Amino acid sequence: MTPPGAGTRTFDWQDPTPTWQATATMSGLQIWQAIAAGELPEPPIGALMGLRVPVVEEGRVVFAADAAPWMLNPIGSIHGGAIATLLDSCVGCAIHTTLPVGVGYTTLELKINFVRGVSADDGELQAEGKVIHRGGTVATAEGRLVAASDGRLLAHATTTCLILKPR
Numbered sequence: 001m002t003p004p005g006a007g008t009r010t011f012d013w014q015d016p017t018p019t020w021q022a023t024a025t026m027s028g029l030q031i032w033q034a035i036a037a038g039e040l041p042e043p044p045i046g047a048l049m050g051l052r053v054p055v056v057e058e059g060r061v062v063f064a065a066d067a068a069p070w071m072l073n074p075i076g077s078i079h080g081g082a083i084a085t086l087l088d089s090c091v092g093c094a095i096h097t098t099l100p101v102g103v104g105y106t107t108l109e110l111k112i113n114f115v116r117g118v119s120a121d122d123g124e125l126q127a128e129g130k131v132i133h134r135g136g137t138v139a140t141a142e143g144r145l146v147a148a149s150d151g152r153l154l155a156h157a158t159t160t161c162l163i164l165k166p167r
Contacts, residue, residue, distance in 0.1 A: 007069055011047050011048055011050075012047065013041070014041035014047075015041060016041050016043055018041060019040045019041050022040055023103075025101060026101060027100050027101050028095075028097050028098065028099035028100075028103070029057075032097055035056075036054075036056045045085065046089070049065050049086065049089075050065050050066060051065050052064040052065070055128075056097065057097065059094060059097060059098050059131035060128070060131070061090055061128070062090070062126055062127070062128045062129075063086060063129075064124055065086060065125050065127075066124055066125070067118055067120050067122040067123060067124075071120070076119070077118060078120065078122075080114060083114065083118060083154070083155050086125060086127040086145055087110070087112055087129075087143045087145055088110050090128060090129030090143045091110075091143040091157055092107055092159060094130055094143075095129075095141050095159075097131075103165055103166070104163075105162065106162050107159055107160075107161055108138070108160045108161060109159060110157060110159050111159070112156075113155060115153050116153075116154055118147075118154050118155075122154070123147065123149055124147075124149070125146070125147065125148065126145070126148045127143055127145045128144050128146075129141050129143040130143070132158075135163070136163065137163055138161070138162060138163065139161045140159065141158070141159050141161070142156065142157065143158075143159070144157075145157075
């Protein structure tokens with residue numbers, strides 16, 4: 001691994017309120033299509049992580065982010081929390097793309113298998129989330145995190161989400 005040296009991490013985000021408000025008039029798929037097109041602000045966690053959204057389909061999303069020195073843990077590999085954030089985001093948002101207007105979700109369970117260490121030299125990481133089951137109360141999805149340069153599997157995950165219907 002290339003030694004990272006010192007650095008500074010700053011980021012800007014937009015007010016996410018318009019995105020939250022859009023849930024009253026847009027489906028989850030429409031919201032994520034609008035975020036990917038730059039028509040709605042991305043969630044602040046996306047700005048923090050430097051997420052890009054190259055693919056949005058019903059039941060499937062792909063997020064991309066660059067492995068970076070600011071993500072390193074004490075032993076010099078990318079922190080598991082950064083990997084978990086990428087995977088939690090892609091699996092949850094894959095479920096979100098299946099939800100109608102006014103319906104939300106929250107993570108009930110997230111299971112991650114770390115297959116190999118990730119370094120800042122791995123470059124672009126791609127996290128793909130796919131819905132396995134979408135019921136009326138619960139949905140499940142699976143995700144894979146790969147190195148974009150060679151497709152090496154770095155980690156995979158499953159999630160169970162609670163579907164939040166309006167009261």
